[in-house]
Amino acid sequence: MGLIKELVLLPFAPVRGSAWVIEQVLHEAERIYYDPATVRAELGRLEEQLEAGEIDEEEFDRREDELLDRLDIGLRGGAAPGDGTAR
Template identity: 80%
Template sequence: MGLISEVLLLPFAPARGSAWVIRQVLHEAERIYYDPATVRAELARLEERLEAGEITEEEFDRQEDELLDRLETGMGGGAETGEGTAR
């Protein structure tokens, strides 16, 4: 397969390269999204918004639950996402 398949698949190289770039961008976005430090900072900002009266208690509870789920996933306690990019 080696050389012949590479020659035959050469016209598809840009598409394969684009797919690789998309996978890398997705991987980095998920890493940042589930990063425990990022989630903790968002939790702190959420609490500040509640104390400032910008959001209601119900909205705070809903968003806090979402952030805590992300934190659990990011720390390895939740279900894996994507290609196992949650850490």
């Protein structure tokens, strides 16, 4: 039955392959987005923007809260702190 199923589904192989690739790209993007090292670097850049007067205190607080939420999710999700290559 497995061979027949594979033959019937063969025309859909490119679609299944594309779905797998999209899933892998999404997973990698989320891993980088929530990586604690990435978030900490963004927090540093945000502080530099505040000190340079590029953003005001209100904007800083709003964006800092978003970044701290991302950091919390990254740490709770089992992501290891590091150089952006945590799995």
